[in-house]
Amino acid sequence: MGALLWDGRLRHILFPLLLLLRAPLLFSFGERTCPNSCRCEGKTVHCDSSGFLEVPENISVGCQGLSLRYNELHTLLPYQFAHLSQILWIYLDHNQISTIDSRAFQGVRRLKELILSSNRITSLHNSTFHGIPNLRSLDLSFNKLEILQPGQFHGLRKLQNLHLRSNGLSNIPIRVFLECRSLEFLDLGYNRIKALTRTTFLGLQRLMELHLEHNQFTRINFFLFPRLANLRSLYLQWNRIRVVNQGLPWIWYTLQKLDLSGNEIQTLDPAVFHCLPNLQVLNLESNKLSNVSQEAVSAWISLTSISLAGNMWDCGTGICPIVAWLRNFRGSKDTTMICSSPKYMQGEKIMEVTRNHAICEETDYVLTETPLPTLELTSEGTAEPTFAPTTSSPPMPPTNTLGPLSPFRPRPIPHPTFPGHMSKNPRDSPVRTRPTHIPPPEIEHMTLHKVVVQLGCSSSNPWWDESAAKRVRNQNKTSAPSFKSIT
Numbered sequence: 396m397g398a399l400l401w402d403g404r405l406r407h408i409l410f411p412l413l414l415l416l417r418a419p420l421l422f423s424f425g426e427r428t429c430p431n432s433c434r435c436e437g438k439t440v441h442c443d444s445s446g447f448l449e450v451p452e453n454i455s456v457g458c459q460g461l462s463l464r465y466n467e468l469h470t471l472l473p474y475q476f477a478h479l480s481q482i483l484w485i486y487l488d489h490n491q492i493s494t495i496d497s498r499a500f501q502g503v504r505r506l507k508e509l510i511l512s513s514n515r516i517t518s519l520h521n522s523t524f525h526g527i528p529n530l531r532s533l534d535l536s537f538n539k540l541e542i543l544q545p546g547q548f549h550g551l552r553k554l555q556n557l558h559l560r561s562n563g564l565s566n567i568p569i570r571v572f573l574e575c576r577s578l579e580f581l582d583l584g585y586n587r588i589k590a591l592t593r594t595t596f597l598g599l600q601r602l603m604e605l606h607l608e609h610n611q612f613t614r615i616n617f618f619l620f621p622r623l624a625n626l627r628s629l630y631l632q633w634n635r636i637r638v639v640n641q642g643l644p645w646i647w648y649t650l651q652k653l654d655l656s657g658n659e660i661q662t663l664d665p666a667v668f669h670c671l672p673n674l675q676v677l678n679l680e681s682n683k684l685s686n687v688s689q690e691a692v693s694a695w696i697s698l699t700s701i702s703l704a705g706n707m708w709d710c711g712t713g714i715c716p717i718v719a720w721l722r723n724f725r726g727s728k729d730t731t732m733i734c735s736s737p738k739y740m741q742g743e744k745i746m747e748v749t750r751n752h753a754i755c756e757e758t759d760y761v762l763t764e765t766p767l768p769t770l771e772l773t774s775e776g777t778a779e780p781t782f783a784p785t786t787s788s789p790p791m792p793p794t795n796t797l798g799p800l801s802p803f804r805p806r807p808i809p810h811p812t813f814p815g816h817m818s819k820n821p822r823d824s825p826v827r828t829r830p831t832h833i834p835p836p837e838i839e840h841m842t843l844h845k846v847v848v849q850l851g852c853s854s855s856n857p858w859w860d861e862s863a864a865k866r867v868r869n870q871n872k873t874s875a876p877s878f879k880s881i882t
């Protein structure tokens with residue numbers, strides 16, 4: 396004890412002295428002894444592509460950036476970088492690293508950027524990153540991670556970018572991102588994730604971009620995302636999604652870009668789009684859509700770009716809502732839409748065929764000539780005069796043929812199954828009117844379930860605030876009942 400105290404006091408006294416003495420020494424030391432095979436510039440040390448089997452010695456202690464890309468490192472040892480207490484970034488991508496000691500990043504508290512991509516990491520200790528709370532960017536993509544630890548990212552309150560693309564993750568622990576409150580970019584693409592829970596994304600209130608593409612989802616319920624109150628872009632392409640629905644009554648104001656291409660969607664649920672009033676870019680390419688309902692296209696109120704090619708369009712009158720919508724749409728569109736059925740129209744371009752065969756003529760007529768449907772051909776669902784006519788000629792798709800289309804096979808839509816909480820008796824929990832804080836998720840499940848049943852997409856949820864309510868009331872698009880009606 397006495398020795399410790401003495402030691403502490405001595406250090407206290409001697410430390411500034413030592414610094415003074417060592418500073419000029421360090422400077423020249425850093426200049427002179429750049430590790431063999433490395434290039435040292437100012438306070439950065441570049442040791443790329445030099446066949447290093449371990450972290451080289453003689454790296455100046457004042458080093459602020461160390462690049463060891465494209466080497467043969469296999470292991471990161473305890474306190475591997477602890478002598479580099481000033482270090483801000485370490486690049487270790489394209490090595491053979493499979494083992495990382497849980498204390499490998501102890502002693503480098505200033506570290507802001509750590510790149511470990513393209514290695515052979517299969518697992519990480521719970522506390523591997525606990526000693527580097529100032530981390531802004533962490534790249535673990537292109538590894539072999541199959542699991543994440545529950546506390547994997549705990550304490551990373553300043554982390555802004557997290558790359559986990561291209562690993563073998565099938566499961567994301569609940570609340571694993573809870574403390575990542577600065578995270579703006581999260582890439583979980585190219586993994587094997589089949590399902591997420593509502594607590595997966597807890598804490599990510601700043602997240603702007605979420606990548607979930609190339610996973611194994613078969614359905615997506617937007618009730619997964621209400622915590623992501625700042626999200627702009629959601630990437631869900633190339634999963635196996637058959638059903639997209641809106642299980643919660645909330646409006647997602649921030650979402651601007653939604654990529655659902657390369658899935659197996661047959662039907663678009665208008666409720667999903669009613670809840671995305673600011674959606675601008677929608678990609679539905681390469682799905683199994685045969686039509687889009689009038690209600691769904693009516694909900695596309697702020698789109699500036701849409702992609703619809705590679706679906707299984709049925710060129711009967713069911714195609715008319717989307718055709719009429721496209722004729723009036725001035726944004727960017729990929730209109731290479733080809734009829735899959737009926738047989739005699741297979742391979743024809745929808746916009747041409749509907750015009751040449753006058754398939755949607757009565758709609759045009761209603762829209763442009765007279766407010767009343769007077770033709771004998773009126774059919775339900777196509778004669779709604781919802782669209783303002785434009786005088787400009789309709790845009791024709793560029794000639795561009797797709798490969799042979801497989802015949803349209805209608806399949807039953809599987810019954811979605813949701814996490815067990817939903818089956819609780821909603822009467823067990825009273826509907827909370829205006830919570831001032833976010834209640835624990837278990838309570839939300841029951842509370843919101845009751846609201847879902849009564850309202851569909853509307854304004855009543857715990858994330859709701861008065862200004863949001865006002866916006867919806869002014870918006871007046873979905874005629875959602877106001878929250879008061881159920882209290």
Ligand SMILES: *[C@@H]1O[C@H](CO)[C@@H](O)[C@H](O)[C@H]1NC(C)=O
Pocket residue numbers: 428429430431451452453
């Ligand atoms: C480290 O520096 C010493 C002295 O300058 C030198 O002899 C040695 O080769 C260096 N080691 C490496 C790995 O660069």
Ligand SMILES: *[C@@H]1O[C@H](CO)[C@@H](O)[C@H](O)[C@H]1NC(C)=O
Pocket residue numbers: 521522544545546547549
């Ligand atoms: C992992 O870390 C978290 C946060 O530090 C801690 O709460 C949890 O107990 C740890 N889990 C294990 C299995 O060590």
Ligand SMILES: *[C@@H]1O[C@H](CO)[C@@H](O)[C@H](O)[C@H]1NC(C)=O
Pocket residue numbers: 661662685686687709711712713714805
């Ligand atoms: C639209 O597509 C769905 C799904 O394939 C189908 O069940 C429905 O009958 C179609 N509606 C029209 C009007 O063609």
Ligand SMILES: *[C@@H]1O[C@H](CO)[C@@H](O)[C@H](O)[C@H]1NC(C)=O
Pocket residue numbers: 868869870871
């Ligand atoms: C909502 O729309 C209806 C019909 O268009 C209109 O009569 C009503 O005043 C609108 N309400 C608000 C709050 O804008």
